[in-house]
Amino acid sequence: MNHIRKMRGLAVGFGALLFLSGCGAKESPEPAANRRFETEMDENLIAVGFSQVGAESDWRAANTESIQSSLTPENGFYLIYEDAQQKQENQFKAIRNFILQEVDYIVLSPIVETGWETVLQEAKDAGIPVILVDRMAQVDEELYTCWIGADFESEGKRAGEWLEQYLEEQGRAGEEIRIVTLQGTLDSSAQLGRTKGFAEVMEKHGNWDMLEMKDADFTQAKGQEVMESLLKKYDDIDVVVCENDNMAFGAVDAIQEAGESCGPDGDITILSFDAVSAAFDAMMAGEINVSFECNPLHGPKLQEIIGTLESGGTVDKIQYMEETYFDTSMNLEELRKTRAY
């Protein structure tokens, strides 16, 4: 304990250095370490270090916004936000910096599932509870307090079942169906679960042919680039499974630029995940067929969990968000009005 106390001065210096050198919390609205304990009031706030994956998608932006607007000083929190810019290395640095700053809690959205043992053990040794949000880390469950997020495998399965039913309705259930998948960041929970869930349904259909699955890193730009290359490589693609909406938007651009058509009235069926508000626009414009919801609004849940832990209570280890899906057969205009992201 003594050792940790002594480090505080160092932490402030280190944080300030990171900030000045431009290597640290670049996108943070408030420079991290050097703001902590600036006033009397800060001492009374619960300090939370949040290591976010990046800003790669609309979903991510909604997730960051939800957490930032829940863990506010008005609600009793001092939030230190670090954007890892899609690099695990940056998340390691952020966590180590949070430990030096003696935050009360670490909130981590792990970019990939592997490689977390050492740094999470360091957090545990420092006595700081770690709450995982959105994505999972494959570590001993002693190393985190709880996890909140989506059941990605169910989402993937739901997508496969949707396609099954859609093809049936179209009278195409017996045809050869040529599929490509734009995958999210490889080894991330969302990629692993969605790929696995969809594959479970594929197994039942010998006539579904997965031509190729390719990493497009959950971004629109990569989605477009990868789709361009797949269109050059394969004739007659029937279905594109996009493991998030932003990659779907990129895929739609590539398809249209290649002079082909997609969506409910086009030749290529587009399945997507997240159901962000721009996906509603794309469905209403007839560009994509369906989006499987993934709820990014983790802020209130996180606030509740920390509140429970602060009052000495226990929380469930694994907590799933509720989810559904939206397709072009629904009244999207009305549904969109009820959506927060």
Ligand code: GYE
């Ligand atoms: O689907 C994607 C984001 O992990 C659920 O990450 C999240 C995924 C989400 O980049 O848009």
